[in-house]
Amino acid sequence: MLNFNYSIPTKIFFGKGQIKVLGNQLKLYGSKVLLVYGGGSIKRNGIFDKAISILKENQINYWELSGVEPNPRITTVRKGIEICRENSIDIVLAIGGGSSIDCAKVVAAGYYYEGDAWDIVVNPRKIKKVLPIASILTLSATGSEMDVFSVITNMDTNEKLGTGHPDMAPKFSILDPTYTFTVPANQTAAGTADIMSHIFEAYFEKTKEAYLQNRMAEALLKTCIKYGKIAVEDPENYEARANLMWASSLAINGLLSYGKRSEWSVHPMEHELSAFYDITHGAGLAILTPHWMEYVLDDSTLDNFVEYGINVWEIGDNQDKYDIAKQAIQKTKEYFISLGIPSTLREVGIEENKLEKMAQQATRYGNVGNFKQLNTQDVLNIFKAAF
Amino acid sequence: MLNFNYSIPTKIFFGKGQIKVLGNQLKLYGSKVLLVYGGGSIKRNGIFDKAISILKENQINYWELSGVEPNPRITTVRKGIEICRENSIDIVLAIGGGSSIDCAKVVAAGYYYEGDAWDIVVNPRKIKKVLPIASILTLSATGSEMDVFSVITNMDTNEKLGTGHPDMAPKFSILDPTYTFTVPANQTAAGTADIMSHIFEAYFEKTKEAYLQNRMAEALLKTCIKYGKIAVEDPENYEARANLMWASSLAINGLLSYGKRSEWSVHPMEHELSAFYDITHGAGLAILTPHWMEYVLDDSTLDNFVEYGINVWEIGDNQDKYDIAKQAIQKTKEYFISLGIPSTLREVGIEENKLEKMAQQATRYGNVGNFKQLNTQDVLNIFKAAF
Numbered sequence: 001m002l003n004f005n006y007s008i009p010t011k012i013f014f015g016k017g018q019i020k021v022l023g024n025q026l027k028l029y030g031s032k033v034l035l036v037y038g039g040g041s042i043k044r045n046g047i048f049d050k051a052i053s054i055l056k057e058n059q060i061n062y063w064e065l066s067g068v069e070p071n072p073r074i075t076t077v078r079k080g081i082e083i084c085r086e087n088s089i090d091i092v093l094a095i096g097g098g099s100s101i102d103c104a105k106v107v108a109a110g111y112y113y114e115g116d117a118w119d120i121v122v123n124p125r126k127i128k129k130v131l132p133i134a135s136i137l138t139l140s141a142t143g144s145e146m147d148v149f150s151v152i153t154n155m156d157t158n159e160k161l162g163t164g165h166p167d168m169a170p171k172f173s174i175l176d177p178t179y180t181f182t183v184p185a186n187q188t189a190a191g192t193a194d195i196m197s198h199i200f201e202a203y204f205e206k207t208k209e210a211y212l213q214n215r216m217a218e219a220l221l222k223t224c225i226k227y228g229k230i231a232v233e234d235p236e237n238y239e240a241r242a243n244l245m246w247a248s249s250l251a252i253n254g255l256l257s258y259g260k261r262s263e264w265s266v267h268p269m270e271h272e273l274s275a276f277y278d279i280t281h282g283a284g285l286a287i288l289t290p291h292w293m294e295y296v297l298d299d300s301t302l303d304n305f306v307e308y309g310i311n312v313w314e315i316g317d318n319q320d321k322y323d324i325a326k327q328a329i330q331k332t333k334e335y336f337i338s339l340g341i342p343s344t345l346r347e348v349g350i351e352e353n354k355l356e357k358m359a360q361q362a363t364r365y366g367n368v369g370n371f372k373q374l375n376t377q378d379v380l381n382i383f384k385a386a387f
Numbered sequence: 388m389l390n391f392n393y394s395i396p397t398k399i400f401f402g403k404g405q406i407k408v409l410g411n412q413l414k415l416y417g418s419k420v421l422l423v424y425g426g427g428s429i430k431r432n433g434i435f436d437k438a439i440s441i442l443k444e445n446q447i448n449y450w451e452l453s454g455v456e457p458n459p460r461i462t463t464v465r466k467g468i469e470i471c472r473e474n475s476i477d478i479v480l481a482i483g484g485g486s487s488i489d490c491a492k493v494v495a496a497g498y499y500y501e502g503d504a505w506d507i508v509v510n511p512r513k514i515k516k517v518l519p520i521a522s523i524l525t526l527s528a529t530g531s532e533m534d535v536f537s538v539i540t541n542m543d544t545n546e547k548l549g550t551g552h553p554d555m556a557p558k559f560s561i562l563d564p565t566y567t568f569t570v571p572a573n574q575t576a577a578g579t580a581d582i583m584s585h586i587f588e589a590y591f592e593k594t595k596e597a598y599l600q601n602r603m604a605e606a607l608l609k610t611c612i613k614y615g616k617i618a619v620e621d622p623e624n625y626e627a628r629a630n631l632m633w634a635s636s637l638a639i640n641g642l643l644s645y646g647k648r649s650e651w652s653v654h655p656m657e658h659e660l661s662a663f664y665d666i667t668h669g670a671g672l673a674i675l676t677p678h679w680m681e682y683v684l685d686d687s688t689l690d691n692f693v694e695y696g697i698n699v700w701e702i703g704d705n706q707d708k709y710d711i712a713k714q715a716i717q718k719t720k721e722y723f724i725s726l727g728i729p730s731t732l733r734e735v736g737i738e739e740n741k742l743e744k745m746a747q748q749a750t751r752y753g754n755v756g757n758f759k760q761l762n763t764q765d766v767l768n769i770f771k772a773a774f
Contacts, residue, residue, distance in 0.1 A: 001401075001564075001626065001630065002402065003401060003403065003405060004399075004401050004402065005398065005399070005400055005401070005408075006398060006399035006400075006401060007398045007399075009396050011393060011394045012391075012392070013392055013393075014388075014390060014391050014392070015388070015389065015390025015391065016390065017390070018390060021392075177388075209625075209626040209629065209630070211610055211626075211630050212606065212607065212610045212633055212634055212637075215605075215607075215609055215610060216603055216606045216607075218602075219599065219602030219605065219606045220599065220602075222602055223598055223599045227598070238596075239596040239598075242388040242596070242646075243388065243596070243598050243599050246388070246599055247599055250599075259401065259629075259633070
C-alpha cells in the first residue's frame with residue numbers, strides 16, 4: 001500500500017426528506033447564495049420550488065445561474081463568477097447532477113482568481129482560495145457531490161479538462177434518492193456506467209498490496225451491477241436508487257484510490273469524445289471500457305482481470321486465466337448493452353474521420369494511463385475497435 | 388437503506404515516515420501539547436523519542452500523562468484534565484493504541500466540563516465542547532484513531548462504559564504501519580479480533596437493503612482474515628500491517644454503519660468481562676463471538692449468516708442454509724484459535740461464579756443488541772457456553 005493523506009471533509013445528508021437541513025446548513029456560511037442548475041427538470045419535479053421555499057423561510061437571499069450544459073462550459077462559469085462578484089455571494093449551491101456541481105466548483109474557485117477562469121481549469125495550481133460549495137444531488141453518476149474535481153469544456157478550443165483543489169470539496173451535499181426517481185432510463189444507465197468507470201480507474205492498477213481497496217472496489221462494482229439494472233427497469237425502486245447514489249459518492253471520493261497509484265485511462269479518452277461531440281459522458285465510457293480492457297489485457301495485467309472476473313462476476317476459478325479474463329470483459333460489455341447503452345461510437349454519431357484527431361488530442365500531454373501506458377496509436381486502435 | 392448524516396472529518400496521514408507531518412499539523416492548533424501514552428513500548432521502539440524531537444524542533448511545549456492502563460481508567464483521565472487546566476493545553480496528542488486515544492478523548496472533553504469527568508462517560512450529552520485531539524497510532528484494533536467514541540473503566544464501580552461526541556473525532560491521526568512491527572503476536576491477534584468484531588457489529592443487522600454497506604463489510608472482513616494470520620506469523624510484513632491498520636480505522640469510523648441500524652451485541656457483553664477482570668478486550672470478543680453467533684442463529688437471522696458464509700468464507704452456496712451458517716460460525720471459531728487466542732472464558736481467568744453478576748451488569752440498562760435482543764438469561768447462556 002502506498003502512503004497517502006486522507007481527507008474527505010464533505011458532510012452528507014442522505015435519505016428521503018433530508019432537504020430539511022438545507023436552511024440551517026447554508027446559514028453556517030452566510031445569507032447570500034448563488035443557485036447553479038441546468039435545465040428544467042428540477043423545476044418540473046418540484047425540487048427547485050422546495051429549495052426556494054426553504055431559502056425564503058430562512059431569509060436567505062439567492063441569485064441564479066441557470067442553463068448549465070450537460071458538459072458545462074467555461075462561458076457559463078464566467079457568467080457565474082460575475083454574479084458572485086456583483087453580489088458578494090457567500091456560498092454556491094448546485095442543484096442537479098455532476099454538470100451543475102462541476103460548474104459551481106469552478107465558479108467558486110474563479111471568484112477569487114483575478115485572471116480568466118479557463119486558466120484555473122488548465123492549471124489547478126493557480127487555485128488558491130474557493131468560496132464554500134454545497135450541492136443537492138439529482139443524478140447518481142459523477143461523484144462530484146463528494147470529491148474535489150471538476151470537468152469543464154471549452155467549445156472554442158474543443159477542450160474538456162479536469163481541474164481540482166482540496167477546497168473544492170463541497171461543504172455538504174444532500175443526497176435524497178427519491179430525487180433520482182424521475183431520471184430517464186438512458187441517463188440512469190449512463191450514470192451507472194460513469195460510477196463503474198470511476199471504480200475501474202482506481203481498481204485496474206498494479207499496487208497489489210492494496211488488497212483492502214481492491215475488495216472495496218469489488219463491493220461497489222457488485223452494487224452498481226445489481227442496482228443499475230433494477231433502477232433502469234423500475235425507476236422508483238428506492239433501494240436501487242439509494243445504493244446507486246451512495247456508490248456514486250464513494251466511487252470517487254478517494255476511498256478506493258488512497259494507497260494506490262492513480263492515473264486514469266478511459267476517462268481521458270472519453271473526454272475527447274464528449275469535447276468534440278458533446279455526447280453523454282457515461283455512454284462514451286461504457287462504449288470504450290470493454291475495448292480498452294481487451295486492448296490492455298496481457299501477461300502484465302492478466303491477474304487483475306482474473307481477480308475482477310472471479311470476485312465481481314463470480315466466474316469459477318477452475319479455468320484458464322485468459323479464459324476467465326475474457327469472460328469478465330465479455331460480461332462487462334453485455335452488462336452495458338443490457339442497460340440499453342449503445343455499444344459503438346458510430347451509434348452515438350461519432351465520425352470515423354475524427355478518430356485520429358481525437359486520439360492526438362487525448363495524448364497531447366503524453367501517454368494516457370499507467371495500468372498500461374497508451375500512446376496516440378494505442379488510443380486510436382481502441383477508438384477504431386469501438387467504432 | 389436508512390437515512391444518515393455522514394461526517395468523517397479526521398485527516399489520516401498513512402504510511403511509512405508520515406510522522407514528518409507532526410510538527411506542522413500540531414501547530415495548526417497551538418503550541419502547548421499534552422502527550423498521552425501508556426507503558427514503555429513507545430520508549431523502547433523509538434517512537435516517543437522521534438515525536439519529542441519533532442516537538443522540540445518546532446518549539447512546541449509538551450506535558451505528559453503516562454501510564455494509561457490497557458483498559459483506561461477514570462482516575463487517569465482526571466489526572467490528565469488537571470494537567471490540561473494547569474497549563475492551558477491547546478491540543479491532546481495520544482501516542483499508542485486505543486487505550487491512550489480513548490483516554491485522550493475524555494481528557495479533552497473533560498477539560499471543558501465543570502463536574503467530575505465520570506459524568507460525561509455516563510452521560511455523553513453533557514459533553515458540549517472538546518479540546519482538539521490527535522493521535523499517533525501504534526496498534527491496529529480499536530479504530531479510536533478515526534472515530535468519535537471512547538471507552539473508560541471505573542474500577543470503583545466495576546463499570547466500563549462507552550461515551551462519544553462528534554468533536555471527539557481526532558483532528559488528525561498518523562498511521563505508520565511500521566509502528567506496529569513490534570506488537571507481539573497475542574496483541575496482534577486480539578487487535579484483529581477487535582477489528583473483526585467492529586465489522587460484525589455493523590454487519591449482523593437486518594437492514595437488508597444496505598447492500599453496499601454489507602459488501603464493504605465483507606471486503607474488510609476478508610482483509611482481516613487474510614492479514615491477521617500473516618501479521619501474527621510475520622510481524623514485520625508491511626503489506627499485512629498496512630492492510631490491518633487501515634481496516635481498523637474503516638471498520639468503525641461509520642462507513643459500515645451509516646444507513647443501518649446500529650445496536651451492538653458482543654461489545655456490551657465483553658465490556659463486563661474486562662470491567663470485572665481487566666482481560667484483553669479483543670481476546671474476550673474472540674471468545675464470545677462464535678458463541679453469540681450460535682445463540683442468535685435462527686430463522687430470522689439465517690440469511691445474514693448464509694451471506695456471511697458464502698461471501699466471506701467462500702462456502703459453496705449449493706448446500707442447506709443452516710449447514711452454510713454453521714460452517715461459517717465454525718470457521719470463525721477456528722480462525723480465532725488459529726491466531727492463538729484462547730477459546731474459553733476459563734482460560735483467561737474468569738470464574739464461573741461471576742458469570743451471573745456480569746450478565747446482570749451487561750443488561751442493567753435493558754436488553755443487549757438488536758439483531759436479536761438478549762436479556763439477562765440470554766447473556767448468561769452465552770457466557771456459560773463460552774466458559
